[in-house]
Amino acid sequence: MSVLRRVAIAAAVLAIVLQWVNTRASILHVNQDPAHPVILDTYAFYHIMAMGLRDGRVGQVDLEAVRRYQALNDPSAPHERLPRNGPHEWVSYYSLDVGYSFIVEAARLAFPMLPDSHLRALVLQLVVDAALVYFVFFLFSHWNLWLGLVAAYLYSSNGPFYDLVSFAYYYYWDIPLTFFVLGALILAHHRSEEATLWLTLAALALGGGVWLRGSWWPLSLFLLLVAAASPVLRPKLLIPVLAFTVVATPQVVRSSLARGQLTFTTRAVWHVALVGLGYYPNRYGLEVNDGVIFKLTKDKYGVEFSAQDYWPHEQAARKEFVSIWQKDRGFVIRSFFGRLKDSVAGSTRTSVLSFLAVSNGTYRLACLFGFFAMLLRGGEQRLLGTAAAGTYAIYVVLTCIFYFVGLAYDNVPEVTLLILFMGGLEAAWYEIQRGVRSRLTPARSFHPTGATAA
Secondary structure: OHHHHHHHHHHHHHHHHHHHHHHHHHHHHHHHHOOOOOOOHHHHHHHHHHHHHOOOOOOOOHHHHHHEEEEEEEOOOOOOOOOOOOOOOEOOOOOOOOHHHHHHHHHHHHOOOOOOOHHHHHHHHHHHHHHHHHHHHHOOOOOOHHHHHHHHHHHHOOHHHHHHOOOOOOOOHHHHHHHHHHHHEEEEEEEEHHHHHHHHHHHHHHHHHHHHHHHHHHHHHHHHHHHHOOOOOOHHOOHHHHHHHHHHHHHHHHHHHHHHHOOOOOOHHHHHHHHHHHHOOOOOOOOOOOOHHHHHHHHHOOOOOOOOOOHHHHHHHHHHHHHHHHHHHHEEEEEHHHHHHHHHHOOOOOOOOOOOOOOOHHHHHHHHHHHHHHHHOOHHHHHHHHHHHHHHHHHHHHHHHHOOOHHHHOOHHHHHHHHHHHHHHHHHHHHHHHHHHHHHHOOOOOOOOOOOOO
16 A cells, blocks of 8 residues: 555656646746737836846836837847946836835846846746645645645646746736745644744735735735634734834835825825726726726826826826716726626636636635635634635725736635635545544444443
8 A cells, every 4th residue: 555655646746747837838838929928018117126126226216227128129128237327217116016126136136047037037936836836735735645735736727826927027926925824824823833933934924015015914914813813823923023014114114205194005006996997888988908097197187197106197096086986986886896796706807717627606616615614624724714715805805996806816816715625625535534434433332331241
């Protein structure tokens, strides 16, 4: 049996490796075709911000370098560093959160042999993605070795995961961040002697997350409350909270100084809210298109587009949203609930299948079963199920207030769904084992107390 078990494990590992290679190679062939590579417009801003970190320019972008790069009309061209005494136009970048520039810089330093372009960031994503396969196995193998192998295979097969890793942008990085934070939470519960270490690592990751995207603020608060509700984890929270504060506070200071009041992120939200309203046909000229919204605020409010800071445009977008709300609240409410319904069902216009062999609706029903099964199991399963389901609900609802969960934002939700699905498998496997044991255990003979031999 030992030999057969080893052969089976080796076959499972080989299947995981082949599936990961096949899915990633296939999607890269499509999305990174040298003739038409998928490179988002704002990636160049992050790459130039990363280049400025050498000079201590955190969160600043050189508009002169941006103009020169765009003039090449080749989005995959390497970036060239301008001479220090050359023409520069450094400005602070506030349109989006700037944390992704740190990741790009890490990629630039890690892969100097590659062209100084999006390829470095893309390769770093693939390396992290490969490591994440092992982390997923490591996480779920604490319950059962075979569950860990199944989880690793499902991660390699998940559509949003291999889609998002195939182009360089911050959309992908919510995936390893979510896995690591939720994984660290359950590992802290599982290994009480290492709880402070795992919780501190999770806190540092969350601190980095708020630099990456403002939505990590409410998620961080929720996960702190989950940890505080656990008698096992509550006494270990002091150091993790301090670690989070040290990493996250500079982002609050930077945002607050830019806006003149307490602000947790400078990311544009009202612009996104107008784009989200354009999800359905409407009489306000709104579409799911950034350019349409920029044109609308320029034509109606005279706001000029500023790539480095949407703030003037953001104020105009807010006025327009409030105006629509006052005139047609029914449309705004119907739009929100419609986008929420499609997002939960995984049926938005940009959604992709989680797994090719099953519909998104069926998969989500299985995940819902997994959530209830984890609650019934109790212990660390209940803790992880509560953390995953709560993270899913908060992220999806907040996203749908302003936008919808299509492929670009289907990162945090897909991680939590996979965790809930695996929780359901673990509960089912536990019940099967218990049933088998009860059948195999021989009935005990009944001997009345005090009986004597005849």
